[in-house]
Amino acid sequence: xxxxxDQQHRPPAAARRRATLRQALSVSAATGVxxxxxxxxxxxxGLDLWxxxxxxxxxxxxxxQFAFIGVLGAGGAPGAAIATAGLLGARNGLYGxxxxxxxGVRGPRRWWAAQLTIDESTAxxxxxxxxxxxxxxFWWTGWGVYALWNVFTVxxxxxxxxxxxxxxxxxxxxxAAAFLGLLWPRLAGRTTQTVAAAAVVVALLLTxxxxxxxxxLAAAVVAVVAGWRTPGRAPDEAAHPDxxxxxxx
Amino acid sequence: xxxxxLTWVAVIAASAVCFALKLVGHHLxxxxxxxxxxxxxxxxxxxxLLAALVAVQTFTxxxxxxxxxxxxxxxxxxVALALxAxxxxxxxLAAAVAATLRAVT
Numbered sequence: 001x002x003x004x005x006d007q008q009h010r011p012p013a014a015a016r017r018r019a020t021l022r023q024a025l026s027v028s029a030a031t032g033v034x035x036x037x038x039x040x041x042x043x044x045x046g047l048d049l050w051x052x053x054x055x056x057x058x059x060x061x062x063x064x065q066f067a068f069i070g071v072l073g074a075g076g077a078p079g080a081a082i083a084t085a086g087l088l089g090a091r092n093g094l095y096g097x098x099x100x101x102x103x104g105v106r107g108p109r110r111w112w113a114a115q116l117t118i119d120e121s122t123a124x125x126x127x128x129x130x131x132x133x134x135x136x137x138f139w140w141t142g143w144g145v146y147a148l149w150n151v152f153t154v155x156x157x158x159x160x161x162x163x164x165x166x167x168x169x170x171x172x173x174x175x176a177a178a179f180l181g182l183l184w185p186r187l188a189g190r191t192t193q194t195v196a197a198a199a200v201v202v203a204l205l206l207t208x209x210x211x212x213x214x215x216x217l218a219a220a221v222v223a224v225v226a227g228w229r230t231p232g233r234a235p236d237e238a239a240h241p242d243x244x245x246x247x248x249x
Numbered sequence: 250x251x252x253x254x255l256t257w258v259a260v261i262a263a264s265a266v267c268f269a270l271k272l273v274g275h276h277l278x279x280x281x282x283x284x285x286x287x288x289x290x291x292x293x294x295x296x297x298l299l300a301a302l303v304a305v306q307t308f309t310x311x312x313x314x315x316x317x318x319x320x321x322x323x324x325x326x327x328v329a330l331a332l333x334a335x336x337x338x339x340x341x342l343a344a345a346v347a348a349t350l351r352a353v354t
Contacts, residue, residue, distance in 0.1 A: 030335070030336075033337055034336045034337045034340070036337065037336075037337060037340045037341075046256075047256060047260075048253075051256060051257060051260050054257075054260050054261070054264070055260055055263075055264065058260075058261070058264035058265075058268070059260075059263060059264040059267045059268075060267075061267050061271075063295065063298075063299065064263070064267050066302075067298065067299075067302055068259075068260075068263050070302050070305070070306055072256065072259070074305060074306075074309070075311065078255055078256070078258065078259035078262075081259055081263060082259055082262050082263040082266060084298060084302075085263040085266065085267060086263065086266040086267060086270065087294055087298055088294075088295060088298050088299075089266070089267035089270050089271070090270055090291055090294060090295075091291045091292070091294075091295050092267070092270055092271045092274060093270045093271065093273050093274035093277070093291075094274060094282060094287070094288060094291050095271075095274060096270075096271050096272070096273070096274020096275040096276075096277070097274045097275070097277040097278070097281060097282050098282060099274075099275070100274070100275040100276070100277075110272075110275055111272065113275060114268065114271040114272040114274070114275045115268060115271060117271045117274065117275070167347075167351070168348065168351070169344055169348050170318070170322060170343065170344035170345060170346065170347030170348035170349075170351070171344055172306065172319060172347070173307075173318065173319040173322035173323065173326075173343045173344055173346065173347030174322075174340045174341070174343050174344035174347075175306050176303055176306035176307040176319055176322070176323050176326070176343065177322065177323060177326035177339050177340050177342070177343030177344075178336075178340050179299050179302040179303040179306055180303050180323060180326055180327060180330065180339075181326070181330060181336045181339050181340065182299050183296065183299035183300055183303060184330045186292070186295065186296050186299070187296070191293070192292070192293065192296050195293050195296055195297050195300075196296050196297065196299075196300035197300070198297070199296070199297035199298070199300040199301040199304070200300050200301065200303070200304040202301070203300075203301035203304045203305050204304050204305075204308055204309070204314055207305065207308075207309045207312060207313070207314055208312050208313060208314065212311075212312070215301060215305060216298060216301040216302055216305055218301075219297045219298060219300065219301030220294050220297055220298050220301075222297050223290065223293035223294040223296065223297035223298075224290055224293075224294060226293055227286060227289045227290030227291075227292070227293040227294070228286055228290055230289065
């Protein structure tokens with residue numbers, strides 16, 4: 001949006017850069033704050049403060065982090081938690097492939113670029129109209145979210161620790177709402193909605209039959225079959241980073 | 250290995266997997282994305298995992314399917330999302346609804 005307005009009015013370079021910075025910082029703040037919910041839910045799922053911090057520092061991709069603690073908290077095996085986190089993190093690989101040529105970094109900085117490649121940094125980066133601003137948007141959003149997400153994770157973990165029994169405070173329902181919040185902006189399009197409904201049915205049907213964690217992984221199989229077999233054009237719901245900003249780090 | 254140590258191993262392993270996926274992406278040629286099935290499948294995998302996690306987190310207790318205060322909380326969360334409430338507000342609202350229902354029943 002901002003990128004288009006900028007192009008029409010052609011404000012000076014400094015003003016265009018400021019607009020990109022404003023975007024980066026507002027996305028960082030909005031995203032970083034809900035590190036609180038991750039921190040509190042991680043502690044409620046049975047992790048300690050250090051494990052919770054390690055997830056935000058090292059994994060740093062919100063959907064995978066929530067999924068990891070969700071599977072472990074429900075009594076799932078570590079292998080199932082790792083697999084679910086990995087599958088949810090696969091989209092970051094696509095973002096990386098899209099960002100790498102625009103960033104043009106080599107050596108150790110490429111590792112940082114990779115670690116900071118998430119929904120938000122990719123969305124703000126690719127939304128910019130000129131190469132310099134793509135880099136400004138990506139790096140400022142990436143670092144901004146990284147800093148705030150980690151700070152608020154600690155805050156959330158300390159709050160969660162002080163709360164005690166998670167169900168008394170409805171934290172189990174909060175985890176469900178968190179997943180719904182991550183899912184919501186991706187639900188545009190008939191195919192997506194059908195796959196989401198099928199995933200719900202598969203997960204619930206399998207719950208009494210297989211160990212915890214496996215029903216969620218089985219739902220991913222539905223998506224792979226649907227995605228691979230649907231013929232024709234690229235649908236509206238494909239992993240398009242421009243659409244996914246502001247929802248999940 | 251203690252449960253605590255095992256959780257640490259899982260934290261490190263899962264983080265390594267997620268980082269590796271990001272790094273691999275940065276070394277892929279961009280035209281690899283031109284295959285529409287790749288992008289489509291990745292998008293649908295994300296959606297199906299999140300939908301399954303919503304279902305499991307809302308309707309299951311151990312290995313049984315149950316209906317309790319969480320269902321009402323999730324419905325309220327859905328309404329809040331439809332009204333474009335921010336993420337944190339939605340999460341806090343759901344917790345408050347479930348906690349209130351449990352306190353009064």
